[in-house]
Amino acid sequence: xxxxxxxxxxxxxxxxxxxxxxxxxxxxxxxxxxxxxxxxxxxxxxxxxxxxxxxxxxxxxxxxxxxxxxxxxxxxxxxxxxxxxxxxxxxxxxxxxxxxxxxxxxxxxxxxxxxxxxxxxxxxxxxxxxxxxxxxxxxxxxxxxxxxxxxxxxxxxxxxxxxxxxxxxxxxxxxxxxxxxxxxxxxxxxxxxxxxxxxxxxxxxxxxxxxxxxxxxxxxxxxxxxxxxxxxxxxxxxxxxxxxxxxxxxxxxxxxxxxxxxxxxxxxxxxxxxxxxxxxxxxxxxxxxxxxxxxxxxxxxx
Amino acid sequence: xxxxxxxxxxxxxxxxxxxxxxxxxxxxxxxxxxxxxxxxxxxxxxxxxxxxxxxxxxxxxxxxxxxxxxxxxxxxxxxxxxxxxxxxxxxxxxxxxxxxxxxxxxxxxxxxxxxxxxxxxxxxxxxxxxxxxxxxxxxxxxxxxxxxxxxxxxxxxxxxxxxxxxxxxxxxxxxxxxxxxxxxxxxxxxxxxxxxxxxxxxxxxxxxxxxxxxxxxxxxxxxxxxxxxxxxxxxxxxxxxxxxxxxxxxxxxxxxxxxxxxxxxxxxxxxxxxxxxxxxxxxxxxxxxxxxxxxxxxxxxxxxxxxxxxxxxxxxxxxxxxxxxxxxxxxxxxxxxxxxxxxxxxxxxxxxxxxxxxxxxxxxxxxxxxxxxxxxxxxxxxxxxxxxxxxxxxxxxxxxxxxxxxxxxxxxxxxxxxxxxxxxxxxxxxxxx
Numbered sequence: 001x002x003x004x005x006x007x008x009x010x011x012x013x014x015x016x017x018x019x020x021x022x023x024x025x026x027x028x029x030x031x032x033x034x035x036x037x038x039x040x041x042x043x044x045x046x047x048x049x050x051x052x053x054x055x056x057x058x059x060x061x062x063x064x065x066x067x068x069x070x071x072x073x074x075x076x077x078x079x080x081x082x083x084x085x086x087x088x089x090x091x092x093x094x095x096x097x098x099x100x101x102x103x104x105x106x107x108x109x110x111x112x113x114x115x116x117x118x119x120x121x122x123x124x125x126x127x128x129x130x131x132x133x134x135x136x137x138x139x140x141x142x143x144x145x146x147x148x149x150x151x152x153x154x155x156x157x158x159x160x161x162x163x164x165x166x167x168x169x170x171x172x173x174x175x176x177x178x179x180x181x182x183x184x185x186x187x188x189x190x191x192x193x194x195x196x197x198x199x200x201x202x203x204x205x206x207x208x209x210x211x212x213x214x215x216x217x218x219x220x221x222x223x224x225x226x227x228x229x230x231x232x233x234x235x236x237x238x239x240x241x242x243x244x245x246x247x248x249x250x251x252x253x254x255x256x257x258x259x260x261x262x263x264x265x266x267x268x269x270x271x272x273x274x275x276x277x278x279x280x281x282x283x284x285x286x287x288x289x290x291x292x293x294x295x296x297x298x299x300x301x302x
Numbered sequence: 303x304x305x306x307x308x309x310x311x312x313x314x315x316x317x318x319x320x321x322x323x324x325x326x327x328x329x330x331x332x333x334x335x336x337x338x339x340x341x342x343x344x345x346x347x348x349x350x351x352x353x354x355x356x357x358x359x360x361x362x363x364x365x366x367x368x369x370x371x372x373x374x375x376x377x378x379x380x381x382x383x384x385x386x387x388x389x390x391x392x393x394x395x396x397x398x399x400x401x402x403x404x405x406x407x408x409x410x411x412x413x414x415x416x417x418x419x420x421x422x423x424x425x426x427x428x429x430x431x432x433x434x435x436x437x438x439x440x441x442x443x444x445x446x447x448x449x450x451x452x453x454x455x456x457x458x459x460x461x462x463x464x465x466x467x468x469x470x471x472x473x474x475x476x477x478x479x480x481x482x483x484x485x486x487x488x489x490x491x492x493x494x495x496x497x498x499x500x501x502x503x504x505x506x507x508x509x510x511x512x513x514x515x516x517x518x519x520x521x522x523x524x525x526x527x528x529x530x531x532x533x534x535x536x537x538x539x540x541x542x543x544x545x546x547x548x549x550x551x552x553x554x555x556x557x558x559x560x561x562x563x564x565x566x567x568x569x570x571x572x573x574x575x576x577x578x579x580x581x582x583x584x585x586x587x588x589x590x591x592x593x594x595x596x597x598x599x600x601x602x603x604x605x606x607x608x609x610x611x612x613x614x615x616x617x618x619x620x621x622x623x624x625x626x627x628x629x630x631x632x633x634x635x636x637x638x639x640x641x642x643x644x645x646x647x648x649x650x651x652x653x654x655x656x657x658x659x660x661x662x663x664x665x666x667x668x669x670x671x672x673x674x675x676x677x678x679x680x681x682x683x684x685x686x687x688x689x690x691x692x693x694x695x696x697x698x699x700x701x702x703x704x705x706x707x708x709x710x711x712x713x714x715x716x717x718x719x720x721x722x723x724x725x726x727x728x729x730x731x732x733x734x735x
Contacts, residue, residue, distance in 0.1 A: 087620050107622035108495075108506040109576030128624070130506030168506060191503035192511075 003115050003122040004294055007133045007173035015176055019141050021293035022286070028065055029289060039068035042299055045098040046072045047089070047114075048125075049105040054260060055125050055135075058284070059102045062291035068299075071098075086110065090117035099299055103127070121298040129163045135259050136169035138290040140177060142283050143214055146255050151178035156208045158184040158240060159218030159267050160229075162191055166218060166259045171199050184208050185240065188229045189220075205240055209249040216257040217242050217267045233266060243269040247277070255279050308344045309333070310725065315350035315686055317676045319652030325355065327682035330724035335678055348730070350686050353719055356656045358390025358421075358683030360663040360672050362453065362482070362560060363536060363608035364633065366392070366423070368414060369407070370399025375613040375703045377414035377423060380633070383611070383702035385420040385728035387633040388685035388718040391664070391672045392421055392611075396428040397458040403428035403439035405447040412449035420728045424669060427451040429470045429481060433459050438470060445477045452668040455482035457536055458583070460518055462488050467522060471531035478668060480532040480558075483522050485543070486584065490514035495624055497570040497585040505573060507623065510585050512540040519543050523550035523557050534666055535559040537610050539584040541594035548603040558666050560608035561595050563632055563639035564708055568592075572708070578619045578626030579708050582612070599658060600649040606663045609636050613704030630708045634700050638714035641689055646715060671724075682725035689716040701734050 001014060010018075028034055044063040048056050056072065063070045075089060084092075086105075093101055100121040103111050108128030115122040126132040144150050155174055161167045161183050174181050181199035183190065194201050202208050209215065220240075222233055230236045242256065250256075256268075256278040264270050272278060312325040317335070324339035325332060341347055366380035375383075377394065384392045394411050396402035402411060408425035415423025427444035431437045433456045444451040454474060461467045461483060470481050491514045496502050498509020519535055523546065526533035538544065538559045547559050564582065569589050572580040580586060598604040612629025619626050640659065644650040650658065664673025674680040694713050697705030721729040728735055 085617065085620070086622055105622065107624040109623045112576040113622055128506055129508075165506060168504070192498060192509065193500040193503045196500050197503075 001298060004133050004298065005111050005115060005122065005124045006131050007136050007169045007176070010173065010176060012176050015137070015140070015173060018137055018290070018293050018297060019144060021297060022141055022290040025292045025296065026286070026289040029285070034065055035067060036065060037067050038296060039063065039066040039299055042068045042099045043097060044068045044070050044100045044102065044295065045093050046070065047093065047101050047103045048072070048074050049110070050126070052104050052126070054284070055104060058287045059125060059291050061288050063295055065288070066292055066295060068295070086113060087117050090114050094118045094120070100295060123294060123298065126165055128165065130165050131169045132165040133169050134287070134291055134294060135166050136173040137294070138283055138287040139170060139216065139257060139259070140173055141286050141290050142257065142279050145286065146279060147213060147253070150174070153179040153213050154182070154211055155179050155214040155216060156182045156184055156212040157216045157218065158205060158242070160189045160220045160224060161185045161194070161218070162189045164218050170216070171197055175199065182208055182212070186230055189224070206246065206249065209246055210251065212250060213254050214257060215242065215250060215254065218259065219261060219263055220267050222266065237266055241267050241269065242272050244271040247272050247275065257283060259283070307346065307726065309342050309346070310722065310727065311339060311341045311345045311347045312350045312355070312686065313347055315353050315355040317355045318656055319354050322351070325676070325684070327722060327725040330682055332676065332678055332680050332682050335676070348686070348720060350719070352690065353686040353688050354652055355676060356388070356652065356685050356687060357660040357673055357676060358685055358721065358723065359388045359637065359659045360667065360669055361389050361392040361609050361611070361633065362534070362606060362663045362667055363457070363610045364392040364394055365397070365612045365629070366394040366411070367613060368398065369410065373615050377411060378418040379701070379703040380611070380613070381415055381418045381420040381423055382734050383631070383633045383700065385721045385723070386701040386718060386734050387635070388637050388687060388721050389633060390421050390683040390721065390723045391424060391669050393424045393426050393453055393667055395457045396426045396455060397433060401428050401432050402426065403431050405440065405443040408444050408449040408451050409447050421723060422669070422672065424453070424667060425449045425451055426453045426455050426457070426482065429454045429456045429461050430466065435459065435461060435463055435466065438466070438473065441470070441473055441479070442476070445479060452477070452479045453482050453534070454479055455484065455536065457482065457484045460484050460486040460488060462518070464521060464525065468525050468529060471526055471533060472529045475531050480534050480666060482534040482536050483518065484536050485515045485518035485522065487514040487517050496573050496581070497587045499570065499588060501570045501573055505576070507573070512542050512587070515540055515584060516542040516546055520546050523547070523555045526557060527553070527555040531556065533557045537562050537565065537584055537608070538595065538598070538604055539565050539587050539591065541591045544594045544598035544603055548598070551603065558605040559603070560606045561599055561604045562608060562610045563636045564630055565595055566592065566599070566643040567639050568708055576623050578621065578623050579630070579706055579710070581623060581626050581628050582630050583628040596643060596647070596649055599644060605658070606666065607636060607640055607659050608663065609633050613702055614706050615704060619706050629706070631697070631700065631702050631704055631706055634702065635695060635707060635709050635714060637687055637718060638716050639709070641715050645689070682722050684722045685718055686720040687716060688719050691717045693717050
């Protein structure tokens, strides 16, 4: 494994290795000195074209816990409108000797393009509406951690599937790992060819909830309303929002997940967000271990 | 400009793929056709054994980029590229900077074409001022100018306003013009990056639904029939579009249509690489669409092949997909792609290739002296093509100023050996003069 661009590139064994490695590295987070010397002398660049303090901080922490040198290269604005192209930035980082580049970009495929231009490893930290592989991996990690297995797990992913890189990465990864995914959304927020995907589709959240071990809520941006993806925030929330009453329809062991940031009152009520069955903060904690595992495996640390 | 030399005697060429004969070009015309012709004094002999002779190709859809983007192509470099592809006439699209929406700009492009001398450059006039889709440009002035414009198009942008489209269709009737529509419903394609379907959904790229093309074609066919005008549909790319045009022709609509070489060969699966070399408008579609386009071209529903040659500088393609420019160069590979997709598959004869790439486009564009029979007395606009000379495509080795060919690395079956514009070779022995 040289790059991590898509969860679709991972075999079941590779994905499981990442999760197992993350579980081992998680113990570092419990120590008083949270640091391993594994990647000492290696350079990791965080190349963020989109604001994402959460993801950037998580990667930064992961690299630092492995003793790598971390450079944050924030490059706001698109390459055409302002200054340097992605290719020239890539060549610059290459010339500086970056061993790994973690890229977040608003353009789908930006990580793939970058991988053509640098010798080091490329980690896709979210590319447009395409994929967000480490998010899906940390989600799978959290499910396995909480529920003890992934094989046969019934996972509902609810919300703006069409524009969600988290949904794409999760469908590919969870299917590889033996879980059964059901996407739940109004038809306008589903891709037109979703029937060809390796998952089920439903327009009815209430019908899916009792049959789910995991309910993953995705952020829905209010601006989608202006583009007529749904008539109003209230109507969306009524049909697809997760509140206390709906939580009651889920099996008692079932968990609620959210990749964050949450829009309380839109896709999730405060009552559910703050409930012990909601794993949002665990996902953040697990994200650091998971990203440590990916960096470790990609950079061949020992 | 190539040297004007004397008579040329072509030995053993196969007109329209038929039996070998000799052709003699004198003073810009075909002076004789027959076996074992006598070489007149001073004649240059060209060995054309095994080569197919076709009337010089006519492209109804070329972007020459001048004025405005001379870094990508100029009228001179683009017409040399055209000659290299076997073309003797090209239509220069109007989306230049400034836009070709006045007699002044079209005359400039026409004059630059004459000065270059590699093919007859016919400017296309913009339908609306600045391609803005709000107000008709001075179409009549462009028609009356030295450039004698007959094809009008806002190509790159759809004339989406139904009333404006109706007026344009009606207006050009006065001088036998034609509106060439870029069929793309704008609201359905906001932010669109590639064909909408399985691949776009997987790649997370905003989709470009087939219906956005088909809905405009259906509307325009109905409009053209209502006002009794000629409509030409640019770069048809979907199965549904072929069906609609077939239906419109059956009910008597005076519509013609074109397909590009790349839409005859390539599919949206190529976008999996996120390499913008495959980014084009309209987008590459599915294998089912490709098959329907080939069948449509074979049965005459689609009248012609047009290149939509769209040169871009390297930096416009060496970028993220979503910021990359749309378009592909195509003049120098068109005939070889048509051989591979239409001739080698048994869908078209070489005589039909001559119709689709020379006769019919000349008729649609009202281009005098091109698309004529290979017969004594006709202008000696002729291409000699070797159908058995496989070549690996390399954008860097092309005559065009740009190199954005989607066929790079592919092996195409043949190549142009010579092109004659009114008896003067613009290409000889496979090299530009």
